[in-house]
Amino acid sequence: MNVLDLIRPSIKALKPYSSARDEFQGATDDMVFLDANENPFENGVNRYPDPKQGNVKTLLSKIKGIPVENILLGNGSDEVLDLIYRAFCEPNVDNIITLPPTYGMYSVLANINAVDIRKVQLTSDFQPNVNEILKIGDRNSKLLLLCSPNNPTGNSFSEESIEKLLREFKGAVVIDEAYIDFSNNPSWLIRLNEFPNLVVTQTLSKAYGMAGIRLGICYASKEIIAVLNNIKPPYNVNELTQQRAINQLENExxxxxxxxxxxxxxxxxxxxxxxxxxxxxxxxxxxxxxxxxxxxxxxxxxxxxxxxxxxxxxxxxxxxxxxxxxxxxxxxxxxxxxxxxxxx
The missing domain is CATH 3.90.1150.10 (Aspartate Aminotransferase, domain 1)
Known part of the structure; x- marks a missing residue:
């Protein structure tokens, strides 16, 4: 699968916004910055934050064992998911598949982005109905949303079911691992290189106790991350969030x-x-x-x-x-x- 074939044509053709901090990198303490129309009087937050969140990603890369080029950060997981919808789903054309009972924002984001929702209810033991999912999907089914461990049921989906979906579903498979730190099951991050259509989202809101700073994380192929970087707002993760995240990640x-x-x-x-x-x-x-x-x-x-x-x-x-x-x-x-x- 060439996962870039799933990206909306308008997104692939997009010329991303280039911020002042994108155009110039390699700053030193003795440099004078007169490029971004900032207030020049130092108060700790008068300058725009690092648009690439390099220090946070470096720490996450070390903890998770994933290269920086495979990481995207967002203003909470909801922004990360919204960016994924915008990259993959053509409004009023494409659809997503969700597995209720599950996280309610999947449907809300689909409605915001004018994307059709197809639902396949979990089985009686709260596992994916794999055959029905593959049956209901079509050429316009761009995203399959799997929450594992699942909210609100608390259980993890079987490795066999997820692997079959990754191999046979024709769109991108998004595994929401907001609660993975409380599970004995390994994260699907260890198989990220195996599946080009795999997207894993995590957060600092649960195990890391940082719900108040709103920091969501996306792990995917460098090609998908590059697309998401092109469409994200230039300074989507503020300086205070980055500082608090660094402090917490350093205290593993x-x-x-x-x-x-x-x-x-x-x-x-x-x-x-x-x-x-x-x-x-x-x-x-x-x-x-x-x-x-x-x-x-x-x-x-x-x-x-x-x-x-x-x-x-x-x-x-x-x-x-x-x-x-x-x-x-x-x-x-x-x-x-x-x-x-x-x-x-």
Whole structure:
């Protein structure tokens, strides 16, 4: 597959905007910059940020073992996904395939970009219906969105299913790995070079505890990354975000310690939820949350709200009738949750 054949013709022909910081590189501290119409008085953020986010990407490259040329950063994963839609999908012509229940922004972004949505519901055990996906796709099916570990179900998709889709789906396969750090399964990054149509998205919002800075990551072939770089806004990741990301990425030990605590607390929550009388099923989780079926999700959700605890009611999602989603909190927060559940 030549994945560039999937890119919109207008995007392939696009001449990207060249910012002042794109045109001149190799700055030193003693240089005078009068090229970008910036306020000259130094306050730490009076200059435009690095449009290529070189220092952040260098750290990510070291941690993930992926070359810098295969990395794109965005203002949250939502911007990364939006750029992917714009690169691949011709408005009012092309379509994407999603697998509900899944992350709701996939459909929102499709609607924003005037792209048709084809849905193939996950099986009863929340796995992709591979044959139906391949059957429903056509020459205008440009993207297949796989969230693994999946939100809101928490489980990972089987390696066999994903590999078959990568080999046989005729468009790009986007694997959203927002929760991969909480899973024992390896990231699909280790097979990035094997599949030209593979795009992997990750984030600093979950395991790295940086939801507030909005930093999403895309890993793909250098050809796809080059296209996405051409269409992204010139300074899409601000200086403060880059600085906070660098500080956190340099403290990998702290991140791993927090992940371990969350995993331990996840098991505590699973064990305790089994003792709650109105909880009838707890689904396996490779994420930092647990999906559980209860007797009446809306009733239990409102009771918890009344006790000052906010969770997520997922009963409206396909296959998730009367299901609640519990994020794994701190040990103290989880203790409060369990005590409250037992009291109601």
């Amino acid at each position: 030990e702290q991140t791993q310690n927090q992940i371990q605590t969350i995993l331990e607390e996840r098991e505590v929550l699973v064990s305790e939820l089994k003792t709650i009388s109105f909880v009838s099923k707890i689904y396996p989780s490779d994420a930092n949350f647990i999906l559980a079926k209860v007797d009446d999700a809306t009733k239990r959700y409102n009771e918890l709200i009344g006790k000052g605890i906010v969770i997520r009611n997922r009963t409206s999602q396909p296959g998730c009738e009367n299901c609640l989603r519990f994020t794994v909190g701190t040990p103290d927060e989880n203790k409060i949750l369990i005590e409250t559940l037992k009291s109601i």
